[in-house]
Amino acid sequence: MNFCSNCGNPVQLTIPEDDDRKRFCCNHCGMIHYQNPRLVVGAIPEWQDRILLCRRDIEPQRGLWTLPAGYLENGESVEDGARRETREETKAEIIDLSPYFLADLVPINQLYLIFRCQLARPEFAITRESSELRLFREEEIPWDEIAFQVIRVTLQKYFSDRAAGTFPFRNEVVRIALNCPAEPAP
Amino acid sequence: MNFCSNCGNPVQLTIPEDDDRKRFCCNHCGMIHYQNPRLVVGAIPEWQDRILLCRRDIEPQRGLWTLPAGYLENGESVEDGARRETREETKAEIIDLSPYFLADLVPINQLYLIFRCQLARPEFAITRESSELRLFREEEIPWDEIAFQVIRVTLQKYFSDRAAGTFPFRNEVVRIALNCPAEPAP
Numbered sequence: 584m585n586f587c588s589n590c591g592n593p594v595q596l597t598i599p600e601d602d603d604r605k606r607f608c609c610n611h612c613g614m615i616h617y618q619n620p621r622l623v624v625g626a627i628p629e630w631q632d633r634i635l636l637c638r639r640d641i642e643p644q645r646g647l648w649t650l651p652a653g654y655l656e657n658g659e660s661v662e663d664g665a666r667r668e669t670r671e672e673t674k675a676e677i678i679d680l681s682p683y684f685l686a687d688l689v690p691i692n693q694l695y696l697i698f699r700c701q702l703a704r705p706e707f708a709i710t711r712e713s714s715e716l717r718l719f720r721e722e723e724i725p726w727d728e729i730a731f732q733v734i735r736v737t738l739q740k741y742f743s744d745r746a747a748g749t750f751p752f753r754n755e756v757v758r759i760a761l762n763c764p765a766e767p768a769p
Numbered sequence: 770m771n772f773c774s775n776c777g778n779p780v781q782l783t784i785p786e787d788d789d790r791k792r793f794c795c796n797h798c799g800m801i802h803y804q805n806p807r808l809v810v811g812a813i814p815e816w817q818d819r820i821l822l823c824r825r826d827i828e829p830q831r832g833l834w835t836l837p838a839g840y841l842e843n844g845e846s847v848e849d850g851a852r853r854e855t856r857e858e859t860k861a862e863i864i865d866l867s868p869y870f871l872a873d874l875v876p877i878n879q880l881y882l883i884f885r886c887q888l889a890r891p892e893f894a895i896t897r898e899s900s901e902l903r904l905f906r907e908e909e910i911p912w913d914e915i916a917f918q919v920i921r922v923t924l925q926k927y928f929s930d931r932a933a934g935t936f937p938f939r940n941e942v943v944r945i946a947l948n949c950p951a952e953p954a955p
Contacts, residue, residue, distance in 0.1 A: 586777035588770045588793075588802070593777075601897070604842070607774075616774070619807050620841055622880065655806055656790070660873040660942050661880065682940045685868065685882075687846040694808065694847065696871075711787070752938035754868045756846050 589614045620692040624664035625652025627741055628677050630702045633718035634741075637672050639730055640714035647730035650737065652695065665698045673716050675707040684740060685754040686733050695757075697737050699750060721745075733757050775800045806878040810850040811838025813927055814863050816888045819904035820927075823858050825916055826900035833916035836923065838881065851884045859902050861893040870926060871940040872919050881943075883923050885936060907931075919943050 587594050587609035594607040599615050607616040627650055628635040636648045653668040655661060662680050669677050677700040686695040707716040719725075721742050729735045736757050744750045773780050773795035780793040785801050793802040813836055814821040822834045839854040841847060848866050855863050863886040872881040893902045905911075907928050915921045922943050930936045 584774045586772055586774050588772050588774045588780075591772035591777050591779075594774075617840065618843055620843060621805050622808060654803065655880075657804055657806060657878045658875060660875050661871065661940065682871065682938060685847065689844060689846055692843045694841075752868060754847065 584616060584618075587612060587614055588616065618692075620694055622655045622661070623652050623693055623695045624655050624661050624668060625650050625695060625697045625737075626665045626669045626677055626680070626700050627683065627697060627737070628669060628673070628675060628700055628702045630705050630718055633720050634738075635673060635675065635702065635707060635716060635718055636724075637713035638715035638717075639712065640709075641712050644730035646714075647728050648725050649730040649734050650697065652697070652734075655696075661696055662698070665696075665700070669700075672710055672712045673707040674710060675716075676703040677701065678703045681750070682752055683750055684737050685752075686736065687754070687756040688733060688759055689756055690759065695733050695737070699741070732759050770802060770804075773798060773800055774802065804878075806880055808841045808847070809838050809879055809881045810841050810847050810854060811836050811881060811883045811923075812851045812855045812863055812866070812886050813869065813883060813923070814855060814859070814861060814886055814888045816891050816904055819906050820924075821859060821861065821888065821893060821902060821904055822910075823899035824901035824903075825898065826895075827898050830916035832900075833914050834911050835916040835920050836883065838883070838920075841882075847882055848884070851882075851886070855886075858896055858898045859893040860896060861902075862889040863887065864889045867936070868938055869936055870923050871938075872922065873940070873942040874919060874945055875942055876945065881919050881923070885927070918945050 584607045590612040592609055592611035594609050596605050597608050598605050599608055637651055638648055639645050651669040651672040655664040666677055669675055680698040680700045683699045684697040770780055770793045776798040778795055778797035780795050782791050783794050784791050785794055823837055824834055825831050837855040837858040841850040852863055855861055866884040866886040869885045870883040
């Protein structure tokens, strides 16, 4: 950030009064520009004993497999966001959403909220973002071709919880390697 | 938003290529400025059968009671954020955090993530933001003096779940009246 989005003058990185950390501040109009983590919403769409994965047709990690997920937009609920992202990436409709995993990606200021859910029908199709959609049984998951660490961790927890027969809500900091091929930018 | 924070030229509200909603776009440097919901993290600090509330000493809703809560900052986990906000508003330390309620405040692009937790010790003190701190039993809750609707709903759910003896993780859209006295701006 170089310029004030309100008045167009240069901003300074400085600690405002009554604050304890540096913010981008405009000395001209007085606006303080706060920067906060962004929330990504996603889904684990189930059909019987299988789950739906998408092969990415966009960078980063084009060609690798992921769950439908993307940034929550202003004006939508987290459930609506997960439904929209699933529709955009798979053309599938999901129902019975249940919040399952809140993954903290602290170094990149992202939070992933992943829902368990059901496919309304076993219908899906390729999209601009996905070159292939496929339902996978646990033993078929392409572990060596998963696009992002947070998706890998999500799937590991999911299958572990499924084996145990219970899906508690989980919140965890997911360690990511910042020098790895492009960690999530949904 | 009027100006590009990257290059300082005026922005236009228009739909970018491969997108389906209007964004603030800079025709000069090409940057697209996405705007997303912000996450507020908060706590229900328990001590035996009582919970800690803060009387606000800042606007909006100065003089009314609330739970410690505020915007999640870049570079911190949601748990760390809830601990920090509790410390800033009550000087209390909390332990054993458990995610409890994710409240969607869709019209104002905010999400509240509230943790249940324990006070490490029954020690707290007034701060710049709180003129009074007090442990309340359920029958002592000042329902007519709660600062925000989302806090009221959180407390109602909490006491209802406590009576039932179980605290499932909850996610819900909380209806707020936009013409009410200043809905949350933590």
